[in-house]
Structures are given as C-alpha cells and as structure tokens.
Amino acid sequence: MKSTPEYTDAEKALQIIESGNRVFIHGSAQTPTMLINELAKQFHRLKNVEIVSITLYGDIAIAKKGMTDSFKVNSLFVSEGVRRAVNDGYADYVPIFLSEIPILFRRGLLPVDVALVQVSPPDAHGFCSLGLSVDIALAAVQEAKHVVALVNPNVPRTIGQSQIHHKRFHSMVFCNDALHESKQKEISEQELTIGRHIAGLIEDRSTLQTGIGSIPNAVLQSLGSHKDLGIHTEMFSDGVIDLIEKGIVTNKYKKIRPGVSVTSFALGTRRLYDFVNDNPSFNFLDVSFVNDPNVIRRIDKMVAINSAIEIDITGQVCSDSIGTYQYSGIGGQMDFLRGAALSEGGKPILALPSRTNKGIPRIVPFLKQGAGVVTTRAHVHYVVTEYGVAYLYGKNLRQRAKALIDIAHPDDREILEKAASERFKLF
Numbered sequence: 001m002k003s004t005p006e007y008t009d010a011e012k013a014l015q016i017i018e019s020g021n022r023v024f025i026h027g028s029a030q031t032p033t034m035l036i037n038e039l040a041k042q043f044h045r046l047k048n049v050e051i052v053s054i055t056l057y058g059d060i061a062i063a064k065k066g067m068t069d070s071f072k073v074n075s076l077f078v079s080e081g082v083r084r085a086v087n088d089g090y091a092d093y094v095p096i097f098l099s100e101i102p103i104l105f106r107r108g109l110l111p112v113d114v115a116l117v118q119v120s121p122p123d124a125h126g127f128c129s130l131g132l133s134v135d136i137a138l139a140a141v142q143e144a145k146h147v148v149a150l151v152n153p154n155v156p157r158t159i160g161q162s163q164i165h166h167k168r169f170h171s172m173v174f175c176n177d178a179l180h181e182s183k184q185k186e187i188s189e190q191e192l193t194i195g196r197h198i199a200g201l202i203e204d205r206s207t208l209q210t211g212i213g214s215i216p217n218a219v220l221q222s223l224g225s226h227k228d229l230g231i232h233t234e235m236f237s238d239g240v241i242d243l244i245e246k247g248i249v250t251n252k253y254k255k256i257r258p259g260v261s262v263t264s265f266a267l268g269t270r271r272l273y274d275f276v277n278d279n280p281s282f283n284f285l286d287v288s289f290v291n292d293p294n295v296i297r298r299i300d301k302m303v304a305i306n307s308a309i310e311i312d313i314t315g316q317v318c319s320d321s322i323g324t325y326q327y328s329g330i331g332g333q334m335d336f337l338r339g340a341a342l343s344e345g346g347k348p349i350l351a352l353p354s355r356t357n358k359g360i361p362r363i364v365p366f367l368k369q370g371a372g373v374v375t376t377r378a379h380v381h382y383v384v385t386e387y388g389v390a391y392l393y394g395k396n397l398r399q400r401a402k403a404l405i406d407i408a409h410p411d412d413r414e415i416l417e418k419a420a421s422e423r424f425k426l427f
Helices: 010-016 033-041 080-087 098-106 137-143 189-199 214-221 239-245 270-276 333-342 397-406 410-424
Strands: 022-025 049-052 071-075 114-119 127-129 146-151 163-165 171-174 207-209 261-263 282-284 302-307 310-312 347-351 382-385 388-391
Touching: 010 033, 010 146, 010 171, 022 033, 033 114, 033 146, 071 080, 098 137, 114 137, 189 214, 189 347, 189 382, 214 239, 214 302, 239 270, 302 333, 333 347, 388 397, 397 410
Parallel strands: 022 049, 022 114, 049 071, 114 146, 146 171, 207 302, 261 282, 302 347, 347 382
Antiparallel strands: 127 163, 382 388
C-alpha cells in the first residue's frame, strides 16, 4: 500500500528548528519565501540559528539587522537579499568553489540540522522534484537531520537527480505561490558587440557554459548560424530556448551526457519553467558533478563564458567584490575556466564591458585594495570587451598588458600605458 503524504502548516513545521541549529535554505527560483517569512515570525523563540545558502531571491526577512540575535546568515554566495547584511557586518560570507559546497555538507564540515526546500507535489510513486535548483540542495537534503518541504504545484518536475521521495521529509507544507523569476533586460549595442566577438570564437559542435545576464543573452542571440552546439552549464536562463527550438543546440556531439542539456539550476521566466517541466532533454544534476573540472575537461570544445568586475593589466580577475565590498561570490567561474582550458579545443572566456555604466574603467593598472582575485592570471586565456579579444595564455606580463590595453576603452589607454611603462620599465 502506498503511503499518503500528510501536510501541516508552516508554523508547526518550523517548530523542528531550535536555537543553535544550522539551517539550509533552498535558493534561486526555488527560494521558499513562505517558510522564510514564517521563520522570521518565530524569531522571539530562537537564538543563534545559522542560515546557509547560495542565492536567495526576494525580501529575506531573516537577514534584517533587527534579527541578528536570532539568525546569523553565513552565506556561501552573496546575492542581493543578503548583500547589505554581509557588507554591514551582521552576516558572513564563505568563499568557496561552487563545485565543492556539497563537500561541506557530506563531510560534516558544515553539518545541516534542518533543510528548508521547495518542491513539486509527489507523483504517483511518492517522488517530489527539487525543480529548478538541484545544485547544492541535493546534498543538503541528503545530509540534513530534518527536512521541511514547501510543496508547490508551480514547481516544474525536472529530470536528472531532482527526485526526492516524500518520506524523506520530516514535514510538508502546501502553498500555491508563484516562483521567483528573473526578467531579461534589454541588451545594449555594446553588449551585442561583445556577444558577436564571443560568437566568433565558438566553433560548431562546441559545448557551452553560460549564465544569466545581458552578455550571456547577447552571445546566445549571436549564434544563429552555428550548428550542433551542446549545453553543459552551472545554470541557464531563457536564452537557450530559441537555440533548442531552432535546432542549433542538439547536444549530439557532447561526450558527457550526449543528447541532453546538463545544468545544476535554472533561473528565468515562467516560459523557461514550463519549457523544462517534464522535459527529458534536460538533466538537472548535483553541482559537484556538473562543475567538476575533471568532468568538464572531458568535453571537447568546451567554451566557458564568464564575467568579471575588473581585470588588472597582468590578467588578475576580480569577479566577486568591488574593493572590500562583497558583491557576489566565487561561484563556478574557476570550475569552468579551468575545465575548459584543459578541454581538447576548449576556450575559457572572460567577458566584460570596458567601462561600467557610470564610466568607471574595468581594465585597470591595479585591482582595488581589498578586491578578491577569483581567477588568477595563470588561468586566464581569452578576455573580451566591445573593443575586441585579448588572448593572454602563454604571454609575458608586458605582452598581457599590451593585449589588454588594446581592448580597453580608448579614453583609458593612455593612463594604462603610462602605468605599464612605470611597472615594466620598457614597454
């Protein structure tokens, strides 16, 4: 006889959380906002509850300054919902490769007392789906002492490693809330130019890692004449849909999981969520597999496309902070840049506009004081701005500086040349 899942309300479900517990919270589109809000209501009975997560979406009530006695955010990636708390000093940030976060849970380095996740309703066999966010959530669910599931019919049933039987849950709470979405911003002409430069580096039968944002979307829009591309990526958004529907992405020649697009999570609009629902052409997998450089390197013509906040003239890359201001996290940049560099015919690419929207240069003589080096200069191959492509691999420091100055904003080049001349004596 099949067991029938029993539901309770959020207030009762969260009674399992006690002072001093470590609580994992599901992220991205799957952020369980109802549970977070209820947990905030219970702040008066709780002390020193540690919150671990990666990218939380929405207004995160437990990350407010007045909640610090009850909740301490210890974030594995700094998203907008916790950014102020981290930079104001009442939350913490753990720099770590995204591929290695499951190790923290599985080896007991960050043992999880309670995991809060949002899942699809159980199917006929009792299995729920982690939906759009398998990434680190799978390891957290597997290792947590207790799991509270927010069951939502708006969560798509994804295929891969997302299935969790309802018996794994300590309690289940039903809701019918819309999932968090990320709308595509209008792509500028500058970003389109960068996208075209990158598209020119991509060969037919390549496999792509790309993320969310205007530059990744600009790249995808520039691939209309390509053939038989594959997808093996940490995450993706709506931009891949058109390429799949047009037959440009086929995954036909991909050595790892051929025939399917591989990801650890997805974030976009409802169109994307409906597209991946029960779609066997997608595999949502544990990020410790998806982002493993030893897996990525086995994929021929692997093209990894990542962004940066600033790059110095020797090729050091800051991608997670603006000086000491923590903006994001290590994420999967190094996982994929290294894997693509070791791939047969692979291309690790860093893309960024030459200046910020406020006119601040992004190719600089020196990184800002306190800036985090996410990618070392030894790992950098291609750097792309709207002014062209710089290839740094195997180049000495003077050659690197020259190549980067050539793709910097024209109004910044004189200052950069002067800095390079002072630093390297002969330039």
